[in-house]
Amino acid sequence: DGGITQSPKYLFRKEGQNVTLSCEQNLNHDAMYWYRQDPGQGLRLIYYSQIVNDFQKGDIAEGYSVSREKKESFPLTVTSAQKNPTAFYLCASSIVGLNSPLHFGNGTRLTVT
Amino acid sequence: QKEVEQNSGPLSVPEGAIASLNCTYSDRGSQSFFWYRQYSGKSPELIMSIYSNGDKEDGRFTAQLNKASQYVSLLIRDSQPSDSATYLCAVNILGLNGNEKLTFGTGTRLTIIP
Numbered sequence: 001d002g003g004i005t006q007s008p009k010y011l012f013r014k015e016g017q018n019v020t021l022s023c024e025q026n027l028n029h030d031a032m033y034w035y036r037q038d039p040g041q042g043l044r045l046i047y048y049s050q051i052v053n054d055f056q057k058g059d060i061a062e063g064y065s066v067s068r069e070k071k072e073s074f075p076l077t078v079t080s081a082q083k084n085p086t087a088f089y090l091c092a093s094s095i096v097g098l099n100s101p102l103h104f105g106n107g108t109r110l111t112v113t
Numbered sequence: 114q115k116e117v118e119q120n121s122g123p124l125s126v127p128e129g130a131i132a133s134l135n136c137t138y139s140d141r142g143s144q145s146f147f148w149y150r151q152y153s154g155k156s157p158e159l160i161m162s163i164y165s166n167g168d169k170e171d172g173r174f175t176a177q178l179n180k181a182s183q184y185v186s187l188l189i190r191d192s193q194p195s196d197s198a199t200y201l202c203a204v205n206i207l208g209l210n211g212n213e214k215l216t217f218g219t220g221t222r223l224t225i226i227p
Contacts, residue, residue: 035217040121040219041219042201042217042218042219042220043157043201043217045214045215045216048214056212058214090156090157099144099145099162099164100145101147101159102147102159102203102215103159104156104157104158105156106155106156107155107156
């Protein structure tokens with residue numbers, strides 16, 4: 001079955017450590033996205049990529065980095081510079097185009113203490 | 114003004130009644146509108162998309178779009194307890210860099226009362 005796989009489901013880290021969240025899709029979608037969700041704030045766009053080896057900052061990119069070396073993969077690194085990293089992180093993909101909906105992975109819940 | 118606005122709720126509806134969820138948006142040029150359902154602790158799942166003015170029905174769900182009023186709504190008929198979730202409205206909004214991006218509202222929490 002086609003879909004988006006995020007791993008791990010839960011992740012715990014100490015403050016000051018970088019951590020990388022995995023996102024893999026086999027839907028053959030060109031576009032991939034990372035969102036962050038906090039209680040009561042909806043989804044906020046961190047980074048997106050519409051083609052391999054190219055990506056764009058979203059609304060809250062500070063403290064995060066991404067790479068897009070393969071069409072299927074779009075890992076997100078949460079760096080120590082991110083001041084409030086504890087959140088629910090969602091990866092999504094879509095066909096490139098205005099009318100294309102997003103398909104989401106199951107999410108990774110990151111807790112930093 | 115927020116780009117996509119929803120009433121956060123909670124909205125409580127008796128089982129079997131019609132639940133009405135509303136969303137307004139700021140970009141008059143928006144062309145694509147989506148409703149997602151999100152259960153607690155889970156990821157959003159697409160339930161409806163609508164692109165032109167009027168109503169679009171899919172089973173118990175009806176999406177309504179009025180571009181002149183910049184308003185999109187979701188009606189759920191014969192509400193079931195399994196419909197209890199947070200409903201997210203998403204609209205394609207023109208960003209500051211000239212690119213369109215899908216912008217989400219903060220969601221409306223719906224509770225169906227048995």
